[in-house]
Amino acid sequence: MSKLIVLTDLHMTPEGVSIIGLDPLRRLEAAVAHINRRHPDAERVIVAGDLTHRGDAASYARVRGALARLAVPVSLMIGNHDDRTAFQAAFPEAARDEDGFVQEALTIGGYRLLLLDTVMDRGPAGALCPQRMAWLGRELDAAGDAPVAIVMHHPPHATGFAGMDAIALQNGEAFYAALEGRPNVRQIVAGHVHRTISGSHRGVPFCVFKSPVHQQPMDLDARDTSLSVDEPGAYGILLLGPHGVVVHTDDYELSQEPGTA
Numbered sequence: 001m002s003k004l005i006v007l008t009d010l011h012m013t014p015e016g017v018s019i020i021g022l023d024p025l026r027r028l029e030a031a032v033a034h035i036n037r038r039h040p041d042a043e044r045v046i047v048a049g050d051l052t053h054r055g056d057a058a059s060y061a062r063v064r065g066a067l068a069r070l071a072v073p074v075s076l077m078i079g080n081h082d083d084r085t086a087f088q089a090a091f092p093e094a095a096r097d098e099d100g101f102v103q104e105a106l107t108i109g110g111y112r113l114l115l116l117d118t119v120m121d122r123g124p125a126g127a128l129c130p131q132r133m134a135w136l137g138r139e140l141d142a143a144g145d146a147p148v149a150i151v152m153h154h155p156p157h158a159t160g161f162a163g164m165d166a167i168a169l170q171n172g173e174a175f176y177a178a179l180e181g182r183p184n185v186r187q188i189v190a191g192h193v194h195r196t197i198s199g200s201h202r203g204v205p206f207c208v209f210k211s212p213v214h215q216q217p218m219d220l221d222a223r224d225t226s227l228s229v230d231e232p233g234a235y236g237i238l239l240l241g242p243h244g245v246v247v248h249t250d251d252y253e254l255s256q257e258p259g260t261a
């Protein structure tokens with residue numbers, strides 16, 4: 001099986017700026033050290049958007065410095081808290097599609113991994129514009145019968161959090177229409193919500209991972225999406241196998257060396 005690590009919602013801040021008292025740089029540095037120690041065999045780390053909290057150059061520089069210590073190759077995506085121009089200035093080597101969107105198709109463990117750019121020009125919600133939908137269609141066609149996993153910052157459907165559902169992908173209907181008749185799409189992976197969530201939607205399994213930093217309170221009716229809670233930082237671990245995908249999460253902030261039970 002091929003192993004992938006998914007880090008999402010790093011929300012980096014400039015020096016001296018915390019988020020509900022938490023230090024995003026310290027949380028990210030701990031995640032990088034943990035991944036290097038536990039998962040040096042991973043094929044790739046995917047960072048699924050919201051690299052920064054406010055999209056400023058100083059925060060991108062801190063992300064770049066911390067991720068440079070990763071012992072595993074990394075692919076970067078953007079989220080609604082990112083600034084496309086500032087991101088591309090900080091990471092000029094990051095993948096882009098032919099239209100300039102931060103999208104990438106990778107082959108790992110026999111899977112086609114499609115990393116989508118769901119960021120709109122304005123606002124916290126996500127969408128796939130006609131150009132990006134066309135890219136998705138082309139990549140799905142090119143994948144043929146190979147198993148496909150799709151990673152996208154915004155979940156393409158409701159997850160039950162009233163506030164977050166209002167700012168999910170706005171054209172989920174069109175997205176799922178593109179997946180019709182493609183049973184080789186085995187897994188959708190998202191961020192944005194800052195919680196561990198899994199299930200299936202229209203027959204396609206999905207998972208959402210917590211942030212290394214602040215988390216969404218476990219209150220489904222909350223409408224204020226800025227409400228955040230300090231719970232241990234986490235990242236996802238995907239095992240891609242010939243018969244499907246196994247999804248793990250590790251609350252690495254709590255992780256200790258094992259004892260005998």
Ligand SMILES: [Fe+2]
Pocket residue numbers: 009011050079081192193194
């Ligand atoms: Fe986020």
